[in-house]
Amino acid sequence: MTVITQPEMVQAEKPAILKSVAKIALIGNPNSGKTSLFNQLTGLNQKVGNFPGVTVDKKTGYSQLTPTLKAQIIDLPGTYSLYPKSLDERVIIDLLYDPQSKHYPDLVIVTADASNLKRNLLLYTQLADLQIPVVLALNMVDLAESEGVKIDVPALHRALGVPIIPMNARKGVGMAALKIVASQQPEISTVPFFDIPEELQPALQSIKQRFDLATDYLALQYAHQYRSLKFLSEADVQWLDKLLTENNFHSNTLQGKETIARYVRINELLLDVVRVEKVQKDEKFSNRLDQILTHKIFGYLIFFAILFMVFQAVFAWASYPMDLIDLGITNLNGLIQDNFSGPLINLLTEGIIAGLGGVLIFVPQIAVLFAFIAILEETGYMARVTFMMDRIMRKFGLNGKSVVPLISGVACAVPAIMSARTIENWKDRMITIFVTPLMSCSARIPVYTVLIALVVPETYYFGFLNLQGIVLMGLYLVGFLAAIFSALLLKVLLKARERSYFIMEFPTYKMPRxxxxxxxxxxxxxxxxxxxxxxxxxxxxxxxxxxxxxxxxxxxxxxxxxxxxxxxxxxxxxxxxxxxxxxxxxxxxxxxxxxxxxxxxxxxxxxxxxxxxxxxxxxxxxxxxxxxxxxxxxxxxxxxxxxxxxxxxxxxxxxxxxxxxxxxxxxxxxxxxxxxxxxxxxxxxxxxxxxxxxxxxxxxxxxxxxxxxxxxxxxxx
Incomplete structure (x- = not known):
């Protein structure tokens, strides 16, 4: 992989330093390493909230770019283009199409998978035509290099006109260079990637004038997506509707032509900057592993074996720290009661500490459960589970994307229900929302574990199979069965003509970060x-x-x-x-x-x-x-x-x-x-x-x- 020095990455003129706390948005395709980059930039200094006006999760955090400059990092939902296909992707256009918004970013960092630049650059070219300041984080360069993909980064920089940082976000490689470039105001790319048809210009100029827009392409995006832009008034929507009807504006046809035209330009560009020096093997490690892990029989057996191990660990590994916490709460209460007395002391010991003790004691089990969930997601296995379960889900009125909310429901139903926004089909989405709370969330673990510990003996079979863990897994399976059979009932009751489909890209298997x-x-x-x-x-x-x-x-x-x-x-x-x-x-x-x-x-x-x-x-x-x-x-x-x-x-x-x-x-x-x-x-x-x-x-x-x-x-x- 060609490595470039810092001066080559930045425009020839000295860029201006950002004067105040910068707002930086992270955007990229799913599985392009955006989450790893966000975690590297923010560390523990992050929080989850809601985007203004919607219920989609928003992760934000702060990163110290230089000793004197801190930036707010906004992690946007993963998307393949600026034409949203799901409800959560629509927050991106609300954020990027309203320059007057207080949340409008000063800079956008686009994460791109270096081993699949053709697909990843589509999103970049759309952002460049909006003339938003952009830095391209060329991620997973090590993976691209191992597959024989060589990228001439200086040539790509000259072709795109924006800073490009080769990096490996999982390992933190390239982070210092990215922070330096992000601390400066990169010049806006003047390289157009899509020539807007001449016949659209009259309508677009009217839109630019009414909304005081800087670029023709942003006016085109208003024309395509005005019904989804929450910041537009009802009067604005009606005006646009009338204008576009008078000009015979056909959104779907034009979107298709634009996407084809962009890929033609991307192909021409990549011919000069990317070369493959060795033929990739037909049977990569991930593909060979998938033949086993997604097998129509063995795949399910392996998945249930993994679940079995998780629930065994929830009891076996967490028992010692739980005993210590329980003993600590007991001793604390005893110490207070030995030395003090009165109604307030009774409130403290019998009310507050007794109540909180009932929550703190289950933190080890919560930690073990989420450790396994995080590892399964980091390795790429969770995507395979979604694919496998699609075969089952469709028989019950759901689709493969329903598995994400259902599995997330094991943690908490609230974000799980919000994640159902990725399901395009209305009927599938409503059924998924309705049945997701039947999945046993983490709040139920304290109830389950304390009652199981009372009546189920801590018996081991074959030296490692814990009976309490088996019962716990059984409860989770009962919840899952209740969810899918309830979905089957709703499938019969709800009537909708929409056809659902399931498209998913498998990330390659990786060691957990x-x-x-x-x-x-x-x-x-x-x-x-x-x-x-x-x-x-x-x-x-x-x-x-x-x-x-x-x-x-x-x-x-x-x-x-x-x-x-x-x-x-x-x-x-x-x-x-x-x-x-x-x-x-x-x-x-x-x-x-x-x-x-x-x-x-x-x-x-x-x-x-x-x-x-x-x-x-x-x-x-x-x-x-x-x-x-x-x-x-x-x-x-x-x-x-x-x-x-x-x-x-x-x-x-x-x-x-x-x-x-x-x-x-x-x-x-x-x-x-x-x-x-x-x-x-x-x-x-x-x-x-x-x-x-x-x-x-x-x-x-x-x-x-x-x-x-x-x-x-x-x-x-």
């Missing part, structure tokens, strides 16, 4: 703790108040009743205190609420304490563990035991363990199916622009949860 894996684990774990923690703290405080106070003289009467019973039953001092705490909890506001719904949940095997946990869980599923931690901590003696021991010691009316096999599995099945996430309902409302879909989800999933939990309890008891 461990920095990216580490970033994913850190970000997801932090999000889980902070997002859950906000809700947990609020709910724990409210619960503690509700469980520590009652109406009128209810607490005094409960204490007198408990003392009378203790005297009759000859209880010792500790037993008497526990009896008083139990009666007072039952007489509290929380107890009254729980008792009022107990008749409805009694057939499922639940009592009023579980009823309280079910109600609070509608804020977020993970609140269940925090709630029972708080409920079972109220009135306990000092040096409270761990959560597991609290639940093991809980007895039913017959003196038997309350959390037995039937009741625990009934609870797991209920949480598996129930729609208990306000955030998910809100995002479904935003994505579907209707309350019909979220309300239908709530009714359907709640009813399904109740029926399946009832069956489970009645069968197992």
């Amino acid at each position: 461990w920095k990216n894996v580490g970033l994913t684990i850190f970000e997801k774990s932090k999000t889980f703790v902070l997002e859950a923690g906000k809700v947990i703290v609020a709910v724990s405080i409210i619960l503690w108040v509700l469980a520590s106070y009652g109406p009128g003289n209810a607490f005094e009467e409960a204490e007198q009743l408990a003392l009378t019973e203790a005297k009759v039953e000859n209880l010792d001092e500790v037993q008497t205190e526990n009896r008083i705490a139990s009666h007072q909890l039952e007489s509290s506001y929380a107890g009254i609420i729980g008792r009022s719904i107990e008749p409805a949940i009694k057939p499922l095997g639940y009592d009023w304490k579980i009823g309280i946990a079910l109600l609070t869980s509608f804020a977020a599923r993970e609140v269940f563990v925090g709630t029972i931690s708080t409920i079972y901590s109220i009135g306990e003696e000092e040096n409270v035991s761990t959560l597991k021991n609290k639940l093991l010691s809980e007895k039913d009316d017959n003196g038997e363990p309350f959390f037995n096999l039937a009741r625990s599995f009934s609870l797991m099945i209920f949480y598996l199916f129930a729609m208990q996430c306000i955030s998910t309902l809100a995002i479904v409302r935003r994505e579907t622009k209707s309350w019909t879909w979220p309300l239908a989800q709530l009714v359907y999933m709640s009813g399904l949860a109740y029926v399946m939990a009832f069956i489970t309890y009645q069968v197992l008891k």
Whole structure:
């Protein structure tokens, strides 16, 4: 690979240094290394939000380009051209076609796969014709070189007229040069790549004049995409509609002609700057591996074996740090209670710390799960899973792209539902949005793992197969089966004439970039703790108040009743205190609420304490563990035991363990199916622009949860 020096990369004239914090947008084809470049530029200094006016994920971060200049980096969705094919790609045109926007970038960095320049340069040529300042990050130069592709970078620089940085974003090669060039204001390319037909000029000049646009090509883009540009007013849209109708503007035909013309220019350009010095082998490593990993039989077996290993690891690897966290929370509570007393101390230990402890203890399991997901994505295997599952998905009214939201739903349903925007077909998209919450998200892990640990023995088969891990995987499979059979039902009910299709490019297999894996684990774990923690703290405080106070003289009467019973039953001092705490909890506001719904949940095997946990869980599923931690901590003696021991010691009316096999599995099945996430309902409302879909989800999933939990309890008891 030809390497060029810094002066060759930059225009001959000295470019101006950016005076303020620069806004730099990253854009590129899928699998061009854009995410690796974003992570290299921003490191831990990044966050996820929403693009203005839409629900598509926006990753932003800050990068110190030079000692005196910091830049905001905006990671745009991957796309092949400026003609969007999915909803999330439309945020790109909203950002790049409105120069007056406060989010408009000072510079665009285009990532291009050096081993496939022909395809990657289409997007670049469109941006160049918009006359936006561009730097071309020529990524994966090592891969291109290994395939015998030699690129004359100085010649390509002269042909394009913009800075070009050969690099390997995964390994950080070329980052210093990219930062130096990005810290300066590159000259705008004056090389036109598409000659706009003369007959379009009258309409385009009218558009340029009305909207004060700088280039003919931007006016052409307004003509093509005005109905999708959110910043245009209704009057502007009507004006454009009338103008283009009068000028017989045929968008689809013109887009096709433009794309062909651009590829003709790209082919001519590449003849002079790219040469292949050796014939590529027909059977590359990735292709040979795909013959096994995407095999119609062995491919599925390998995939399920990998899943099996993941769920084994969630229990086996995370058990030691979980025990340490559990012990630390217990010791902290004991230390506080030994040295302080009073209502505020009780709130702190029995409410806040008990609730937060129920979340923190599951961070190791969350970290292990996301570590595996990140590795599968980094290696390129997740794309193969999507391809394989397309064969199954189509039979149930979905397509291969539905697998991305479904797999993402294992992490969180909110971004998973937003990722359904890549599905062009309306029916497939609606079905995917509807069934995605049935996939077991990370918020359900605390519920599953604490209940599995109570009733499933930690038995190993053949020395490495953990029974608890097998049960956990079984729960995830049940959720997946529920999702696809629910999709089949909707396939019959929903009527649409759109035809769906599935196109996916396989990235080559690569070793995981461990920095990216580490970033994913850190970000997801932090999000889980902070997002859950906000809700947990609020709910724990409210619960503690509700469980520590009652109406009128209810607490005094409960204490007198408990003392009378203790005297009759000859209880010792500790037993008497526990009896008083139990009666007072039952007489509290929380107890009254729980008792009022107990008749409805009694057939499922639940009592009023579980009823309280079910109600609070509608804020977020993970609140269940925090709630029972708080409920079972109220009135306990000092040096409270761990959560597991609290639940093991809980007895039913017959003196038997309350959390037995039937009741625990009934609870797991209920949480598996129930729609208990306000955030998910809100995002479904935003994505579907209707309350019909979220309300239908709530009714359907709640009813399904109740029926399946009832069956489970009645069968197992």
